[in-house]
Amino acid sequence: MTGNDSFGEKWSEVEVAKAALLDAARSAAITRQHKRGKKTARERLALLFDEGRFDEQGGLVSPPNGDRADAPADGVITGIGRIDGRFVAVAAQDFSVYGGSVGAYGGAKIQRLMDQCLAQGIPLVLLLDGGGHRIQGMQDSWHFARTGTFFADMARLTGWVPIVAAVMGDGFAAPTNFAAFADLVIMVRGIATMGLTGPALVKAATGETIGKEELGGADVQVDQNGLAHLGAANEEEALAAIRRYLSYLPSNARAAPTEGTRDDPRDRSCDMLVDVVPADTRKPYDVRKVIREIADRDSVFEIQPSWGASAVTAFARMDGRAVGFIANQPMRLGGMLTAPACEKIARFIAICDAFGLPLLYLIDIPGFAIGPSAEKAMLGRRSGKMIAELAHATVPRLSLVLRKGYGGGYVAMCGGRGFMPDAALAWPTAEICPMSIEGSVDVAYRKDYEAAPEPATRRQEIIDGMRAMISSLRAAGGLGVDNIIHPADTRRVFNDVLSRAVGRRQLPMPPKFRAIAPI
């Protein structure tokens, strides 16, 4: 009995120490966090994980004197729980402890978590809300000079396990450095900020006065700069987006793909696709409708909808299998490939390729963007990046030309044979050529039509002659496409191609060590 008493006392001592970490024991700090319009780190974790449960680790860290009250859990809560039944590791900064800054034990806890993710192949979620290296007591070369291996480890983690960062408060400096290694970065609108230095440091260093929202809020970093990928209206939406993102991906690059429900008929006829593309090639339409119709019902999850909007990148499911759609969006800038659109596609390819998701290209492209703004945005580099990512991808891919397949953009969108698609398809409305017709006539035939008695008539004549040469039938005639399919048949054909495609292909690479990113 004595032994049991002794156990009971010891356990209750542990329970007291654990209870002191919880929100209920820290009401003053928690009230302050709520007044800032934010949930606490533990409230966030309760919403993130299945049944709100997770196994915390390192929660009981303390300085050698055993006093945990000063910095409960040392300002970062780490642990492993389940999302949709699968293990996911999380590090959540606790803003109520030294502004979420990372102390000596907090840093060690994050390191421990990353080691587990690396060794066990578990996805990593970062809930960011606070500072970087803790200044209080740690502005000291004894602590700092050695640094940790955390950035090297984050780099090693990318492409091995899915990594998601949700910024739910201040995210200037270190949180942004960490988020840089996430596949997907979500910001809560009105609360989250990102950037390498916040307004206070900017003011101190350069004298410039700027508000934090204006410097690094979601409107700037998600919608204008594209630094983060999704802007969430509130924390619940951000946490739901994390769960949704992970649902499309295996736990690591070598794990089996996830299976969705297969309640949408595999060969369902897509009747609405028959007249979705306007006959007039100048008219826009919303390509998201096309994706929604082809994919399994309610399975489409668009990434970066507000940035680079002339292209759409979206996860979806086809007969339960996770895939990545990459589409030109005629509704925005006619579907031109701008620098942001190229950058967005490049990164999306990398994620799909890392985790084995086939790439489904829907092509309706008038060309790459033109003019000084395109050059200033380094379209030459960004377009190269998009092409290079596709060239290195090993997952199945197919292309479907809906309407325009013009110029280098057609090639970059996996048109033709360049990137060996598992299927190269076209709708009857496709027109494929190296340059827009009017443009090419003005460049190559100006002298011809200007010398004619009626230049406008002659110009139109040349245009009509050329237009007759760019049809889907001629593309199929030259075996540029495998087949011209009826739009209503698109879902069935895509599913058949995906069923046949080999999971990973071996790229014919020379014996080099690595590729170098485009200029």
Add this chain to the structure above:
Amino acid sequence: MAGTIISIEGQVGEVVDAEETIAIMESMKMEMSIVAPAAGTISEILVAEGDAVVENQPLVRII
């Protein structure tokens, strides 16, 4: 990017949602929807149909 405004879809006083088309521009032989960057009420229309416009030029004012 630069282009020509071929139609204006909104009117002064009209309430628009974010992402709602407020004008159509033609450029590169394509019609492009210009959408409202935020929800609000159109207080002023600054261009007319047929006007040539350039990047970053205000087209309508939404308050």
